[in-house]
Amino acid sequence: MTREYPGVRILPSGAIAYTIREPDHAGIVRHRTITRDQVTGEPFRTPAAAHRARLRHQARIAAGQRPRSRETTGSYARAWLKTRRDLKPASLRVYRYAVEQVVAGLGEIPVADLRPSDVRRFLDALIQRGLAPRSICLIHAVLKMLLDAAVTDELIARNPAQRVHRPGVTKHEVVVWQPDEIRKFLAVADAHPYAALWRLAIETGMRIGELRGLSWRDIDVAAGQLTVRRTATVDDRGRPILGDSPKSPAGRRTLPLSPRVVALLAARRANATSTLVFPGRSGGLLRRDTLGRWFRALVAEAGIRPIRLHDLRHTAATLLLLQGVPAHVVAAVLGHSNPSVTLGVYAHLIPGSTRDALDLLTRYLDAM
Numbered sequence: 182m183t184r185e186y187p188g189v190r191i192l193p194s195g196a197i198a199y200t201i202r203e204p205d206h207a208g209i210v211r212h213r214t215i216t217r218d219q220v221t222g223e224p225f226r227t228p229a230a231a232h233r234a235r236l237r238h239q240a241r242i243a244a245g246q247r248p249r250s251r252e253t254t255g256s257y258a259r260a261w262l263k264t265r266r267d268l269k270p271a272s273l274r275v276y277r278y279a280v281e282q283v284v285a286g287l288g289e290i291p292v293a294d295l296r297p298s299d300v301r302r303f304l305d306a307l308i309q310r311g312l313a314p315r316s317i318c319l320i321h322a323v324l325k326m327l328l329d330a331a332v333t334d335e336l337i338a339r340n341p342a343q344r345v346h347r348p349g350v351t352k353h354e355v356v357v358w359q360p361d362e363i364r365k366f367l368a369v370a371d372a373h374p375y376a377a378l379w380r381l382a383i384e385t386g387m388r389i390g391e392l393r394g395l396s397w398r399d400i401d402v403a404a405g406q407l408t409v410r411r412t413a414t415v416d417d418r419g420r421p422i423l424g425d426s427p428k429s430p431a432g433r434r435t436l437p438l439s440p441r442v443v444a445l446l447a448a449r450r451a452n453a454t455s456t457l458v459f460p461g462r463s464g465g466l467l468r469r470d471t472l473g474r475w476f477r478a479l480v481a482e483a484g485i486r487p488i489r490l491h492d493l494r495h496t497a498a499t500l501l502l503l504q505g506v507p508a509h510v511v512a513a514v515l516g517h518s519n520p521s522v523t524l525g526v527y528a529h530l531i532p533g534s535t536r537d538a539l540d541l542l543t544r545y546l547d548a549m
Contacts, residue, residue, distance in 0.1 A: 186232035192216070197225040199235040203242055252336065254295055255288025261327045270422060271414040279323035282307065292328075292336050300324065300345045321347040355526065357496040362485040369483045373475070377445035378459050379493075385436050386497030386515050389490055390414060393467050394423050395458040397450065405443050408435045409516065413466050421466045432516040498527050 189199045198216045217224050218234050225231040258280045268276060286303040287295065307317045325342040332340050358366065363383060370379035378392055393413035400407050410433060414424040438446070446458070455464040461471065469490075476490050488496075494515070501511045502523075511527075512520040 186228045186235075188235050189228045189231045191228075197228055197231050199225075199231045199238075201235060201238055201242075203238075251291050251293070253288060254290050254292050255284040257292050257331060257336070258283050258288070258327050261330050269414065269424060271424075275319065276323055279320045280327070282320050283324055283327070287324075292331050295328070295337070295341050297341045297344045300342045304345065304347070318347045321345075355495045356486070356488050356492055357499045358485065358488065358492075360500075362483075363496065363500075365483045365485050366479065369479050373479060375459055375475070377442055377449060378472075379479070380439070380442045380445060382493040383497055384439055384442060386494045386501075387436075388412060388494060388516070389469060389472065390424075391432075391516075392459060393457075393469065393472070396456050397453060397458060398456075400446055400450070400458065402443055402447050402450065405438045405440075406435055407438060409433060413469075421468060423466060431513070431518040434513065434516055436514065495527070498523065502527055 186199075188201065189197065192198055192214075196216045198214050200212060200214050202210055203213055204210050215231075215234070215238070218230070219238065225234065262276060262280050265273070265276060283303075286306060287299060290299060304317060304321060307320065312320075321342065325340060328337070328340045328342050331337050367379065367383070370376055373379065381387055381392060382389075387409065390412035391409050394411045395407065395409075396411075399410055412424045412432070414422060449458065454460075457464070457466070459467050461467040473490050477487070480487050498511055498515055501514065502508070508520040508523050512518075512523040515523060517523050
């Protein structure tokens with residue numbers, strides 16, 4: 182230790198250093214030996230320079246500032262993911278994919294050193310790799326969440342991902358069938374072994390996962406109704422499983438059934454060998470890709486416009502709104518948490534709705 186500068190010494194290697202007692206991130210006071218200026222990162226050239234840096238360091242400790250963490254973004258991201266015990270298996274699989282991308286692209290950079298420019302370059306690299314905009318937006322969203330946690334943990338003062346705009350996503354155009362197309366489809370689908378499933382999809386707008394997860398205890402044939410309690414999903418490895426509950430409280434709902442569907446379900450119940458209403462070949466969950474293959478074959482046989490399997494739900498919702506069913510009732514049927522979600526998705530599909538509304542207002546004002 183030099184006489185002129187207490188706490189400063191020359192190491193056996195010849196490097197000039199200062200020692201200091203400082204609480205770590207857990208609050209434990211430890212002795213630290215510092216050989217570089219913490220602002221510039223340069224080694225100390227003179228004992229006086231090390232002394233001045235030590236005084237600045239002591240001032241930061243007195244002000245309650247903690248040392249900059251050197252934990253890497255990759256290490257922190259993996260640790261953060263392990264704390265997300267609230268995620269369902271399907272969501273965990275998505276988050277794990279996003280974290281893997283973050284680790285690959287930003288993993289070696291210390292969290293404390295991460296800058297908006299790093300995030301911008303990372304997202305641009307994902308675009309150059311050809312990832313879909315929706316996937317990039319998902320990765321960006323997960324990155325923002327884990328860096329928000331880093332702010333909470335006081336590893337960083339600001340979230341660098343918050344100031345980087347995500348790439349735009351082109352929304353899939355919602356396509357629905359017209360009444361004559363629905364009639365043609367059902368004429369073919371009614372002869373299919375899973376005729377009740379196709380009827381339920383169009384008459385109730387149930388999600389495909391809800392239909393696949395439907396069990397016989399959810400069906401009350403005598404009362405002519407069913408209760409949506411669970412949905413089929415996938416685990417963190419992509420394997421089909423039966424989820425615990427719908428994605429939101431509004432998803433758990435009781436729906437009335439038409440006499441045609443009740444008759445079809447009663448016929449299935451008489452020959453059922455599985456607890457599931459619509460099981461796969463082995464009695465377990467019916468695979469979504471199998472259902473999609475059947476659907477495309479039925480559409481081709483009916484000779485109508487191809488739509489996505491999920492568009493059956495959109496078709497049901499649009500028909501209800503066209504029949505004048507109030508938006509809050511349609512939201513309850515679909516399991517939406519808020520009618521604004523329903524109107525946001527389907528309002529533009531109702532022809533003349535704006536004109537009809539303005540005509541009603543005009544007639545009312547003219548009559549005053």
